[in-house]
Each structure stands twice: as C-alpha cells, then as structure tokens.
Amino acid sequence: MEATEVRLKKGEPVDRALRRLKKKLDKEGTLKELRNRRHYEKPSEIKRRTQRRRG
Secondary structure, three states: OOOOOOOOOOOOOHHHHHHHHHHHHHHHOHHHHHHHHOOOOOHHHHHHHHHHHHO
C-alpha cells in the first residue's frame, strides 16, 4: 500500500491541506478500513454484516 501524500501549495493554509488529505483518504476508503481493522471480527460476523446491508 502506498502512502497518501498531499503537498502544500504556495501560501496555502495547513487546515485547507488537511481538508484535502481527509477527502483523499475518504475517497480511497483508508479511514473506513482502519476503523474496521481496529478490532478482530470473526468471519461469521463479517458475513452477517454484509447480508444485513444487502437487505
């Protein structure tokens, strides 16, 4: 997995660059994956969760 990178543009505030980084991470699904991997989830729980989403 490649590291996500955002370079500051000349005169750009850091908070704006942070916002761009967060959008980029969200688009890649990195944060969602990190939250999912925080705790071990049994395969049966994963299957149950995915079936619930499908309806």
